[in-house]
Amino acid sequence: MTDEGPRWLFRYADDTATEVSELLGKPPPVRPVVPVRLTHLGQVTLRAIALVDSGSERVFAAPSMARQLRLDLSGAPEADIGLGGERRRVRFMYVGIQLFRDLLAGNDDPLTDWEADVAFLMDWEPPWAVVLGRDGFFDKFTVTMHGGVPALVLEPSGAFDERFGVEIAAAPNTQPRFRS
Amino acid sequence: MTAQVQPVALAHLLRQVPGKWVALRNGEIVDARDTLDELAASLEEQGIKDATVMRSPKDGEPELVGLG
Numbered sequence: 001m002t003d004e005g006p007r008w009l010f011r012y013a014d015d016t017a018t019e020v021s022e023l024l025g026k027p028p029p030v031r032p033v034v035p036v037r038l039t040h041l042g043q044v045t046l047r048a049i050a051l052v053d054s055g056s057e058r059v060f061a062a063p064s065m066a067r068q069l070r071l072d073l074s075g076a077p078e079a080d081i082g083l084g085g086e087r088r089r090v091r092f093m094y095v096g097i098q099l100f101r102d103l104l105a106g107n108d109d110p111l112t113d114w115e116a117d118v119a120f121l122m123d124w125e126p127p128w129a130v131v132l133g134r135d136g137f138f139d140k141f142t143v144t145m146h147g148g149v150p151a152l153v154l155e156p157s158g159a160f161d162e163r164f165g166v167e168i169a170a171a172p173n174t175q176p177r178f179r180s
Numbered sequence: 181m182t183a184q185v186q187p188v189a190l191a192h193l194l195r196q197v198p199g200k201w202v203a204l205r206n207g208e209i210v211d212a213r214d215t216l217d218e219l220a221a222s223l224e225e226q227g228i229k230d231a232t233v234m235r236s237p238k239d240g241e242p243e244l245v246g247l248g
Contacts, residue, residue, distance in 0.1 A: 067217065
């Protein structure tokens with residue numbers, strides 16, 4: 001990433017759950033979201049408003065998204081993940097993710113796309129169709145968030161090092177930071 | 181230079197269909213169903229491919245953290 005590289009700002013979306021905000025005398029909550037679509041072997045899902053969740057290690061998708069892609073998950077790697085206070089069964093598939101500009105436009109071309117291991121929930125319908133976590137989203141971009149600004153900015157991965165003027169080495173126990 | 185950023189206003193749309201999976205296009209609700217599967221099937225029947233979907237929280241649903 002250089003100064004000439006892409007830099008995309010995504011406004012947060014407001015949330016209907018206002019009880020806590022009203023209790024504290026604060027504005028309604030806002031959510032960091034981006035529009036994405038999953039792809040696999042020529043199949044595509046509906047465009048979904050995805051939650052950007054820096055606390056999530058994985059990218060998650062609802063069971064319906066797997067059905068929309070006509071995925072056969074019968075032989076896919078599976079695991080239990082703790083979500084919502086419960087153990088949830090997921091199966092992983094390496095699929096495409098397309099990122100779009102506008103939450104509500106619906107007919108624009110993708111800004112970019114990449115592939116990632118997505119954890120498809122098997123028997124629980126989550127409140128978000130897609131959640132974007134560290135492995136598969138945050139390791140693809142430099143993601144800048146500021147609690148006082150209801151927006152996030154995505155830049156290519158290398159922008160992180162350019163911003164701080166030093167290449168911060170990956171820890172030996174993590175995935176490679178820069179993948180082709 | 182200051183550029184003020186406002187959140188995307190979705191809550192007023194979502195409150196119209198609490199608890200439903202919603203298809204949005206050009207700032208309007210084009211369909212809403214009880215499940216994402218039902219919504220996907222309905223949109224396919226109607227030939228709608230340019231909507232964006234999300235779930236509308238139920239009335240009284242608490243503020244969620246991540247996937248809740």
